[in-house]
Amino acid sequence: MNFQEAGSLEERLEIMGSLAGRFAERAANLDEEGSFPFANIDDLRNSGYTSLTVPKRYGGEEISLYEMVRLQEKLAAGDGSTALSIGWHMGIMKNLGEKKLWDEEIYRKVCKEALAGALLNGAASEAGTGSPTRGGRPQTTAEKDGQYWVLNGRKTFTTMSPVLDYFIVSASVQDSDKTGNFLIHRSAEGLSIEETWDSVAMRGTGSHDLVLKNVRISEECFVEEFVPGKKGANGWLLHIPACYLGIAWAAQTYAVQFANEYSPNSIQGTIIDIPAVRQRIGEMELELMKARHFLYSVAKQWDSSSEEDRAQMSPELGAVKLAVTNGAIRVVDLAMRIVGARSLSQKNPLQRYYRDVRAGLHNPPMDDMTIELLARSVIR
Template sequence: MTDDLQEGIGTALSTDYLQLRDQLTDTQLDHLIRARQFVDDEVLPTINDYWDRAEFPWLLVKKLGTTGLVGDDLTGYGCPSMDPLSAGLVTMELSRGDGSIGTFVGVQAGLAMRSIAELGSEDQKQRWLPPMTRLDRIGAFALTEPDHGSDSVSLQTTARRDGDSWVLDGRKKWIGNGTIADVVVVWARDTTDGRVKGFLVEKGTPGFQTRRIERKASLRAVWQAEIALDGVRVEEHDRLPGADSFTDTGRVLAATRSSCAWMALGHALAGYDAALTYTRRRRQFGHPLARFQIIQQRLVRMLADLTAMQLYCLQIARLAETGALTDTLAGLAKLHNTSKARAVLAEARDLLGGNGILLDFHVMRHMADIEAVHTFEGTETMQALIVGREITGISAFTH
């Protein structure tokens, strides 16, 4: 290993207070280092301008496609064949750089590519996965609707069989990559049997219209869309054969809840790093801020939350590796980590004083972006109800 990579290890794991790096294999460490180098060399020098202008970072995406880091823990079809821990570390690092980049890859690999990989036909996998892992083709995942977010199981978009084709009608909202995607995984309810099915809708299909959602104060450098489907016709061979109920949809969503826990950890790492660096360098009343007892106490509490988040992520990766990760375990990790990340980032922003609201100090952007991660893939309240139903055996959902 080169001296540069050795130096990268120290930087990448500077917050490894519990010495978890000893549990990483050489391959996992390599993925971590390559992701961190991409973030440090390409993302951090430019992302504030993209975020400020609410501009999608096409140049960064093009460069990211050459790194061999896009594909989550999917195997074959040109995907990088990362294990769940490697995939989590990459998600963490990309989110440490920027929430928009982390979210873009989460939609691309965790939702769109995973839907095709787990539920698609062999022809669909061969056609879409290789160019998607290189980011030559962009994907999206259209589940959420204007009136159905947390209760997405009640989606109203319909699919009507018409000979060898299907006709889709409905509306979708908050669809990441929706305006730029080459292929969109659209979830719709079969008008015949009432079951939820998945369809691959390509860019330019007649009746498929998208509109970018503007005036966002979170994840500004990634674009979400409202989608209208008016008599959109897709062929039977574009239906996902493995998607025949909302349970199948839920298999994909369970994996992405784990990604949200890793995303939150990345955001918190960025906030803690910024606060620790700032308080050691910033001098007030003749001393570095870090010399004052109250500052050290607050930094230690941030570190305590951070290490707990790391342990959550490490364990859900281990469970995923053995096939033992359930949607409730992933939901608990998502609930815990997004909540703790919000607290860590609030402390970081406060410790930086007035400078905390400036993009140049890389805290306010993360503080705004964590709000979106806290909400998507199931809010804290929804995760609590799902886990609560399992541990008590009683459903507290209202009807």
């Protein structure tokens, strides 16, 4: 059975569970080598997963945000890098379908390709502007030349760059104050990937630099105009906390299993009966419970809200990201305290979770911006 044949969320979770199990077995190697999970992405494509967020009007399943975060969480419990990578594609396809931001004809064409396995992601970050959410204007430029746009620049952190078919590149329009997104196919002349990704966290995301040198694309590829730092409420970004929640879940599972089995000769039985260990297990569960309730309820709120009401949800969406990501960091920390020094061994998955879960702090929205937004929402 593939994802399309599955009739319910439970069945889809079951399919994802078996894929995640397979990915978990590959995770240590990929992390050690810092290589991209090509096989995992192929498995996700072949199982029909990558077209689940394509809207029904273009032949997809149009799954809800709630369903997407549940599946992404499960996937991340197997491999965080794979989940974050595919999460961008899943979320962007969903967002475009809901908000109808692009010319429908172009979006329809991309959807058709996505049903056949094409993948896309946004390339927005740059060394000179930092996180795009902070409002800096891209240094990448787009210049009009007759019926074409010519793009020049360099993007950092382009996750999934080894396999993307389309890059959605933000650029400043030369000699104007316009900023927008340009849809560029991987085959465009002048487009290249520089393999710069050397992060200690999320090593398997292939988040390399995208280099654009006189890349010429047709007029209609200027797909969207926006004001930097003012993109409105984005439910689809909940794939980010879902990813870090999944990593924390894997850490909890490992630590509890370890506690059930570890029996030093200073005690009778295993450390699972020691009050200090049980305290930490309880605290981990509390964090995960809070995170799940918050994430799932805001995702469901998004699903059942009108467009107008969704536009007011930025404070909740930011709060979920902050609470879940920081909660996930705490869960991994508690798991490592249970396991002890072994958790620092290169062979132990907890050291990978520890590094991976930290990356969440540097995915949007950043904590300080969320806190300011929450303060503003109350003070107003």
